[in-house]
Amino acid sequence: MPMNTGFSARRGAAGSGGTRDSLRRPPTVVIGAGPYGLATAAWLSAAGTPRRVFGEPMESWHTNMPMGMYLKSVPAASSISAPESGYRLEDFRAARGLGRVGDRYPIPVEEMIDYGRWFQERRVPELERQGVQGVEHVDGLFGVTLDSGEEFLAENVVMATGQVPFAHEPADLSGRLPGELVSHTSRHRDLSRFSGQRVAVLGAGQSALESAALLHEAGALPTVIVRAPSVAFGSPPDTDRPSDRPRPVRLLKPGSPLGPGWSLLACCHGGGAIRRLPQGLRTRLVHDVLGPSGGWWLRPRMDDIPVLCGRRVRSAEDEDGVVRLDVVDAYGRTRLLRAEHLLLATGYRVDVDRLRILAPRLRREIWTVHGAPRLSSGFESTVPGLYFTGLAAAPTFGPVLRFVAGTGFAARRVARSVAAGTRTRR
Ligand SMILES: Cc1cc2nc3c(=O)[nH]c(=O)nc-3n(C[C@H](O)[C@H](O)[C@H](O)COP(=O)(O)OP(=O)(O)OC[C@H]3O[C@@H](n4cnc5c(N)ncnc54)[C@H](O)[C@@H]3O)c2cc1C
The missing domain is CATH 3.50.50.60 (FAD/NAD(P)-binding domain)
Structure with a gap:
């Protein structure tokens, strides 16, 4: 640095x-x-x-x-x-x-x-x-x-x-593990280095889901841990060009660089107006619009990958060179997960x-x-x-x-x- x-x-x-x-x-x-x-x-x-x-x-x-x-x-x-x-x-x-x-x-x-x-x-x-x-x-x-x-x-x-x-690394996780056991997705160009290893992937966005798919395809054994009750994927576009869609569909959901919909269109063209919104509203907008989801083409590549939804990692420990994760669900039930590496797709x-x-x-x-x-x-x-x-x-x-x-x-x-x-x- x-x-x-x-x-x-x-x-x-x-x-x-x-x-x-x-x-x-x-x-x-x-x-x-x-x-x-x-x-x-x-x-x-x-x-x-x-x-x-x-x-x-x-x-x-x-x-x-x-x-x-x-x-x-x-x-x-x-x-x-x-x-x-x-x-x-x-x-x-x-x-x-x-x-x-x-x-x-x-x-x-x-x-x-x-x-x-x-x-x-x-x-x-x-x-x-x-x-x-x-x-x-x-x-x-x-x-x-x-x-x-x-x-x-x-x-x-x-x-x-x-x-x-x-790059955001939750301190309670990264701070408790040695560097070789935990890393942020932004540190990796070649995920094949994890081939043959169990990798716990934390996050629900494109980066988490695509990293898991690439890990799986490289011969690693990823498990995705997601706080939300489910993971979302985009839908394949009906046509190659938004202008080819029927007029009523276009009126209901106009095309924009960020995807179809009036709110996305407003975000693309209304940056100046967004700046004048009250702080709280602006923060919500930045977080909520285009929240975590995977690209439509990613869904079939995730079929064989375990995804633990509605779970959060309560603690992470180094257990003789292996990551030991306490994963807890909404009811407080704990599950133990061991992996050779914890990959933080935490944005x-x-x-x-x-x-x-x-x-x-x-x-x-x-x-x-x-x-x-x-x-x-x-x-x-x-x-x-x-x-x-x-x-x-x-x-x-x-x-x-x-x-x-x-x-x-x-x-x-x-x-x-x-x-x-x-x-x-x-
Ligand atoms: C996994 C992933 C997938 C993404 N997918 C998409 C996508 O599909 N579509 C999309 O629009 N966006 C996508 N993004 C977001 C995209 O990366 C950003 O929109 C884009 O890179 C922003 O451009 P930038 O120039 O601000 O930053 P960057 O592309 O990160 O460029 C910043 C540059 O500054 C350089 N730099 C930093 N410090 C110094 C220094 N001290 N001296 C000299 N140079 C320095 C860095 O080396 C870097 O090259 C994705 C991001 C990630 C992480």
């Missing part, structure tokens, strides 16, 4: 200059080259904003998601936003000589990674493939330190660092304090609500010039920010806000 390393102290010691007055136009820095970072960079570029963009393209898709995974989102909702036409997933497929696909085509994660890299080469060729070590406040600007040791000042910083820093919780590349003092300056940054309509935090996009912005703008489908809404606003903020502060 990169750590902040004290830009201002070293800068003072080295006597280097570089305040707002002595530098002409410090760049806007985008940290992260996943869908949100790439889209932001593309929109900043179109606005003529000087920028530096850092990260490995689609790194978390390559490193923190399992090989063999399929996207739950449909092709029409999986394009990275660019101001110009010609960079959608369908354009990538056409460029590769692949046919047109519709809602019934589950996208392999490998295809999404290739698409993201293709997008980066064309729209964000300036990407610098290295990490950012630290960011801190220096004379109203941001001191940025790179993995290479280079230090420079930035006028704005856009945190597009994705969900991985927010992600936004918490600014976990973004260790931000200097502790800078983190303290950011106003938060339940750990998430308070953001302006242009995605700017309470620290002028410091922006958050992607999952970190979902508690403000709603569930679409959890998905690639939100890149257009976010990147357009960030680029506009950066341009306006830069003018005002100048």
Whole structure:
């Protein structure tokens, strides 16, 4: 995990200059080259904003998601936003000589990674493939330190660092077991390492169910433990294109990037309005809309996998190198489960304090609500010039920010806000 390393102290010691007055136009820095970072960079570029963009393209898709995974989102909702036409997933497929696909085509994660890299080469060729070590406040600007040791000042910083820093591991489980016996799903690319082992998978969402399917197919023996009384799966789309559905069906449940239905349509297009909702309502919306469920194509792959519904893990112990789980049902009845590994598919919780590349003092300056940054309509935090996009912005703008489908809404606003903020502060 990169750590902040004290830009201002070293800068003072080295006597280097570089305040707002002595530098002409410090760049806007985008940290992260996943869908949100790439889209932001593309929109900043179109606005003529000087920028530096850092990260490995689609790194978390390559490193923190399992090989063999399929996207739950449909092709029409999986394009990275660019101001110009010609960079959608369908354009990538056409460029590769692949046919047109519709809602019934589950996208392999490998295809999404290739698409993201293709997008980066064309729209964000300036990407610098290295990490950012630290960011801190220096004379109203941001001191940025790179993995290479280079230090420079930035006028704005856009945190597009994705969900991985927010991986949620219930402390009462992960804290009681040694690292080799328990892990979060985001730590795994290759689940075949569990072949022949019993794996208890905790969670009811796509990640839990798909991990269980992949484990089973790799020769492991997964058991899924779910708190809810049952697991839910999506329904296969009737047609490849929402517009092919009969008009009454479309009126009742209009198509949207997140799926059919008026509420999902509102979430996709109403991010600005969601931001103005009372806090409690907004939190419920982000949690409840598109709650845990598996993709429709996953159901048959789960047939031979035991799923313990309506159960929670009361305690987890290391029993001579094996995980011993006390699993309890709604009536308090306990069942003992032993496994070689406990896989936590327990999701992600936004918490600014976990973004260790931000200097502790800078983190303290950011106003938060339940750990998430308070953001302006242009995605700017309470620290002028410091922006958050992607999952970190979902508690403000709603569930679409959890998905690639939100890149257009976010990147357009960030680029506009950066341009306006830069003018005002100048
Ligand atoms: C298992 C799983 C399945 C998913 N399926 C779907 C789906 O079907 N459809 C969908 O729309 N969404 C899906 N998502 C959500 C999807 O991952 C996010 O919508 C998307 O990745 C958000 O893009 P991002 O750019 O914000 O984050 P990321 O894609 O995570 O990109 C952030 C990048 O920042 C980089 N980074 C972090 N710190 C630094 C640093 N200090 N310096 C430089 N770079 C840094 C990381 O390496 C990473 O590459 C899924 C997520 C998971 C975990």
